[in-house]
Amino acid sequence: MNPILEYQHVWIRYRDNYGGIHSVKDWVTSLRNPFHTKVILEDISFKLMPGESLGILGRNGCGKSTLLRSIGGIIKPAKGKIICSASIAPILALGAGLEMELTGFENIRLLLSLYGVRPTAERIRSIQLFSELDDVTLNHTVKCYSSGMLARLAFSISFHHDCDIYIIDEVLAVGDLGFQAKCTERIRQLKDTGKSIIFVSHFPDEVQQICEQAILLEQGKIINQGKSSVICQQYKEIF
């Protein structure tokens, strides 16, 4: 069986400008070259088989979100090859793509259209049901929402999009217990129907529950990969 997602020696670099000029010295150096290159991910290789789920663990700033974005096709690799035969849902991160000045309903319509899905009345209805947000709330601008409500909305919209791979960037942590349970249940359903989940979290137990495979990142490099139980144990030990 062929993997649905394969990374072959992928490198990702950021070109960064110095973030403003604060002194004459800065000014002179920035004239020569206003950018410096920073390596974010180094030589990443892994395979994901159909139906398998992958957890990504690592310290803050080790490149997890960048890895997710490259999976989502948002960042192109500088070197290496990404082979992907599956459709990938947009990245689900906190408040991702929600427009603060729009209402909940307007956001649902906007994001569905941006995802390439027709915002039909029944789809909007089922998103609302899943999010458990009432009409009054969804008619309010999103900027008044609590972070838990934002997560509910983002999560509900993203999970009503039919894809092979779902990418989740630690959002479960914000919702209340009831919603967390609901999301976990939804993830289980998706897995039962043969979908893959790529999951970033700082809770190894959660990762172990959802994913069969895991990757441990350290400063942009994979230091270990394999069965999630093993990797999660190793992750706990680095602290």
Next chain:
Amino acid sequence: MSPKLTAYSTQMQYLNQLYALSKRNVIVRYKHSVIGFLWGFLKPLIYLLIFIVIFSAQFTSVNNYVLYATSGILFWFFFSNITAQGIQSIIGSSGIIKSINIPALLFPLAEVISELFNLVLALIVYFIIMHWFGMHYTLHLLWLIPILFIFALFTYSVTLILAALNVYFRDVGILWNTIQPAIFYLTPIAYTESLIPDKFKFIIQANPIYYYIKLFRFPLYEAAAPEMMLLLKCSVLSTGLFMLSLLLFNRLKNQFITAI
């Protein structure tokens, strides 16, 4: 449901994304304003009143001054609104760009579309009002459609270049907002060309917007067909600049995500 049933073809998807973004722009712009889209019509009107006071000498010497000035102001605002908002459009959509794989050039394009929508509304209101200011309703008005198209293309190209550069150097946006009034006063919108002494005419002639405004005035102010040579030159300028801007934009877009 299989993905095939719910997904559009790629081009259709871009069109839908463009539509959704444009709609968002229209909604967000007038979200908390009382008179909403009427601002698209009131803003030029207020400018017109200011002109009448400041350029009162022109007001009496130019034949049909209100119509003359209006036929310039409306399109200047079209240009200036798009560039001012478009320049921020990529930075401002960082949340979407960081989570959805969507072509970045749709964001400035959505500004053009939403502004076109506002312009058409404003034009309808003006078409009615200008009846009392001596506008002639002739078939030449249909020329507005191709002229508007090449002007929109020109505006889009300028916005693409500015927006792409602004991602890396925020100075571009600040600089643009600062020099915009200068470009405005260097374009014969409130005054006529004849007011400028011959030795300074080159300044105006170096300003591309001048030529487009001149084109708009043929059907609107003179009730005539545009000069074909001028129309051709402007089309070539728009197309050339558009290709150049695409080239630049495509070179810069891959690293957008690192700077927003």
